[in-house]
Amino acid sequence: xxxxxxxxxxxxxxxxxxxxxxxxxxxxxxxxxxxxxxxxxxxxxxxxxxxxxxxxxxxxxxxxxxxxxxxxxxxxxxxxxxxxxxxxxxxxxxxxxxxxxxxxxxxxx
Amino acid sequence: xxxxxxxxxxxxxxxxxxxxxxxxxxxxxxxxxxxxxxxxxxxxxxxxxxxxxxxxxxxxxxxxxxxxxxxxxxxxxxxxxxxxxxxxxxxxxxxxxxxxxxxxxxxxxxxxxxxxxxx
Numbered sequence: 001x002x003x004x005x006x007x008x009x010x011x012x013x014x015x016x017x018x019x020x021x022x023x024x025x026x027x028x029x030x031x032x033x034x035x036x037x038x039x040x041x042x043x044x045x046x047x048x049x050x051x052x053x054x055x056x057x058x059x060x061x062x063x064x065x066x067x068x069x070x071x072x073x074x075x076x077x078x079x080x081x082x083x084x085x086x087x088x089x090x091x092x093x094x095x096x097x098x099x100x101x102x103x104x105x106x107x108x109x
Numbered sequence: 110x111x112x113x114x115x116x117x118x119x120x121x122x123x124x125x126x127x128x129x130x131x132x133x134x135x136x137x138x139x140x141x142x143x144x145x146x147x148x149x150x151x152x153x154x155x156x157x158x159x160x161x162x163x164x165x166x167x168x169x170x171x172x173x174x175x176x177x178x179x180x181x182x183x184x185x186x187x188x189x190x191x192x193x194x195x196x197x198x199x200x201x202x203x204x205x206x207x208x209x210x211x212x213x214x215x216x217x218x219x220x221x222x223x224x225x226x227x228x
Contacts, residue, residue: 035214037154044204045146045154047216056216088154092213097168098144100154 002027002091004101012109019076021104023089028069033093036065036074039103040085048087049074076106084108111135113205113219120225121195128191129222131205138186139163142208144215145179145190147201155201159208160188195226 003026013019023034032052037045047056049065052072062077076083089101116130131143145157158169160179167179178191188205203222206215 033212037215044218044221045206045215046218047214050209050212050214050216090154090214097170098156098213100146100156102153 001097002029002094002099004089004091004099006087006089006101006104008104009102010105010107012107013079014109015079015081017079019074019079019083019106021074021076021087021106023067023072023074023101025070025072025091029072029091030093032068033091034065034067034072035090035092036063037088037090038083038085039088045088079106111207111217113207113217115203115205115219115222118223118225120227122228123196123226125195125226126191126193127195127224128189129203129205129224131188131190131219133186133188133207136207138181139183141210142213143179143181143188144206144208145177146204146206146215146218148204148221149198149201152201157190157203162188192224195224197226200224200226 005024007022034052036049039045048059048063053065064075066073086103086105088103092098112134114132119127121127139162142161144159147155160167162181176193180189205219
């Protein structure tokens, strides 16, 4: 099973700042089958990025994903108030068995 | 629009079973799979398994093998997840999610169903 590690656990930033979230896999994720989800309190997760770098429909371009192999990054170029949430990475390269990272909480400094 | 609507909250006693439904609309149900994911209070996301709405093939997380069954009813575009022999640590919000047929990412998700296991 591929284990995903996310860092940092919590990221405290101010609106307008840049956020850089890391996701590291215990082994290479085939075909960059990695996704990022955003979850706000009391809500279901929402797909942001798939295929490591493709934005899902309706996702603002301040969200971008990059990486390959075992190291992946989600970048939020300028934080908006609605971006403060928990972010999870997910690998689906060993489909149909998928795994999620433990999450990174982005909170207001 | 594509939507998954789940059944309401449940309270169950230890040892009982629960069956959660997930009704799909806005797309061809049999062209996608459905995965189930749960989230214990204050915790992260745990993948439970997947079912093909096309042919009913399933794949379950190893830790739930023998306790979980996923099914679909194509006549009503509804997926079901049944979990048996409930324990207190099964208390969680249970989500269904549509699975992309080519790359297996999840979009969209249902609103979630809280299952509380308590004596």
